[in-house]
Amino acid sequence: MDSRLEPxxxxxxxxxxxxxxxxxxxxxxxxxxxxxxxxxVDYYGAPTPIQQVANVSVPEPRLxxxxxxxxxxxKDIEKAIQTSDVGINPTNDGKTIRLVFPExxxxxxxxxxxxxxxxxxxxxxxIRNIRRDAIEHFKKLKGSDDISEDEIKELEEDAQKLTDKxxxxxxxxxxEKSKEIxxx
Numbered sequence: 001m002d003s004r005l006e007p008x009x010x011x012x013x014x015x016x017x018x019x020x021x022x023x024x025x026x027x028x029x030x031x032x033x034x035x036x037x038x039x040x041v042d043y044y045g046a047p048t049p050i051q052q053v054a055n056v057s058v059p060e061p062r063l064x065x066x067x068x069x070x071x072x073x074x075k076d077i078e079k080a081i082q083t084s085d086v087g088i089n090p091t092n093d094g095k096t097i098r099l100v101f102p103e104x105x106x107x108x109x110x111x112x113x114x115x116x117x118x119x120x121x122x123x124x125x126x127i128r129n130i131r132r133d134a135i136e137h138f139k140k141l142k143g144s145d146d147i148s149e150d151e152i153k154e155l156e157e158d159a160q161k162l163t164d165k166x167x168x169x170x171x172x173x174x175x176e177k178s179k180e181i182x183x184x
Contacts, residue, residue: 005158008134012127012166019123019170023177026112031064031101033057039084041076050077064099071095104181113178120174124167131163 024034033056040047050056054068054077068074078097081090090097104112138155141147 002155002158004138004155005134005162008130008159009162011130012162015123015126015130016166016170016173019119020173022119023116023173026116026177026181030061031058031099033064035086036064036066036081039080039086041073041080043073043076050080053077062101062103064101066090066097066099067095068097109181112181116174116177116181120170123170127163127166127170131159134159 021037024032025037026035033051036050036056039050041050041053042048043053050066053070053073054066057065057067059065066077068077074092074094074097078090078092081088081097081099086099088099088101090099135156138152138159142149142152
């Protein structure tokens with residue numbers, strides 16, 4: 001592949017990585033510690049990810065256990081989870097916090113699958129915008145002496161192939177996550 005496409009491929013990779021991070025934070029009925037990735041705890045005045053102030057484990061398929069290293073922030077962690085959009089009420093036994101994941105209803109599964117599809121569409125729009133930027137950049141090169149029109153056309157075709165590749169990967173990621181959500 002032409003080195004002039006590398007910055008655009010890198011941007012497309014970042015867009016896909018962002019989607020994968022979003023998808024990993026969507027709970028599919030099973031306990032997944034990634035649902036806590038976006039939750040921040042006020043730790044000595046700084047918003048800190050829970051994973052940096054506590055041990056997060058999954059002892060059972062529907063249970064996340066959070067054991068803070070500093071017992072004084074137990075209430076702060078509990079409060080951060082309650083105010084987040086995780087949608088699960090934490091239980092606190094004085095030493096650890098437990099998040100029990102309820103079984104998802106069929107309707108909730110369908111809503112989550114729609115949300116996953118919407119996020120996938122947004123990622124594909126981002127990929128197409130990157131392609132558009134690449135093609136605009138290549139068209140601006142038309143007047144210069146160091147590139148021929150055939151090379152520009154080839155770069156545009158390569159940008160399209162790259163876009164198709166990433167759109168296909170995003171479709172596969174969305175299908176995989178939707179299948180995970182719909183599996184009872």
